[in-house]
Amino acid sequence: MRIEYADVSLVGGRAENQDRVTIAVAEHAALLVVADGMGGYADGAHAAEVTRQVVLDAFGRAPQPLFDPMGFFHLILGRAHEEVVKLGGSLPIDRRPRATCALCLVQQGASWWAHVGDSRIYHIRGGALLERSRDHSHVEGLVREGLITAEQAQIHPQRNFVECCVGGVSILPDMAISRRRPLESGDVLLVCSDGLWGPLKDDELAKALGSGKPLREALQGLADSAVSRNGAASDNASGAVLRWLGEPRGRSGRHEIRERS
Numbered sequence: 001m002r003i004e005y006a007d008v009s010l011v012g013g014r015a016e017n018q019d020r021v022t023i024a025v026a027e028h029a030a031l032l033v034v035a036d037g038m039g040g041y042a043d044g045a046h047a048a049e050v051t052r053q054v055v056l057d058a059f060g061r062a063p064q065p066l067f068d069p070m071g072f073f074h075l076i077l078g079r080a081h082e083e084v085v086k087l088g089g090s091l092p093i094d095r096r097p098r099a100t101c102a103l104c105l106v107q108q109g110a111s112w113w114a115h116v117g118d119s120r121i122y123h124i125r126g127g128a129l130l131e132r133s134r135d136h137s138h139v140e141g142l143v144r145e146g147l148i149t150a151e152q153a154q155i156h157p158q159r160n161f162v163e164c165c166v167g168g169v170s171i172l173p174d175m176a177i178s179r180r181r182p183l184e185s186g187d188v189l190l191v192c193s194d195g196l197w198g199p200l201k202d203d204e205l206a207k208a209l210g211s212g213k214p215l216r217e218a219l220q221g222l223a224d225s226a227v228s229r230n231g232a233a234s235d236n237a238s239g240a241v242l243r244w245l246g247e248p249r250g251r252s253g254r255h256e257i258r259e260r261s
Helices: 044-061 069-087 138-144 200-208 214-235
Strands: 005-009 019-025 030-037 098-107 110-116 120-125 130-132 188-191 237-244 258-259
Touching: 005 019, 005 030, 005 098, 019 044, 019 237, 030 044, 030 188, 044 069, 044 098, 069 098, 069 110, 098 120, 098 130, 098 188, 098 237, 110 120, 110 237, 120 200, 188 200, 200 214, 214 237
Parallel strands: none
Antiparallel strands: 005 237, 019 030, 019 258, 030 098, 098 110, 120 130, 120 188, 188 237
């Protein structure tokens, strides 16, 4: 695949990094994965790691390019949810491990998205935001209804209230799963935790990743800025980014799984 990609994960002001970010690249498909352990619950890092591993195991076994990306996402998110629920089976409900998750599949000149919670996916074209995922959160609902602005959402007292997640109760969470989104050469896709996007504006993310800089340099700069703005209170800041460079030109691909803990 003719792509450029990079990932980053910073601990920020937290005692541990509960984010997990991975880019899995095969000959005919690439998958960007971010899982964010919910720090207000027990063992969020374990929840994020289990989520990541379930997704990667399924992707590694699946014939590629994937025949049914939407069905694949529904299946693996459901499986990840079941495995994380098992982690907290003996714990009170308010202590069970939980995580948010965002996934972006790239194959055959297009992308497919899926997420649970407030980890996000961004599609950037020409240095401008083309589209982004919509959080499963209270403040996102207020923004959609026109009750508050995006700027007000950043300082809203319930900005960290997530309405669904992987793990916790046994009932399957809401899953936002997209249809095929065509890509153009030069398009950039970002998958990230709220610790990265939270302190930054959408247009800042788009301009930095569409600037023409190497993706690793641009993404590192964004993560550093996110941590710096929140200082000692900063969350883990993690992201995986991919630039689509067009259809393959007869070159053999490779299979690679890159991990960040």
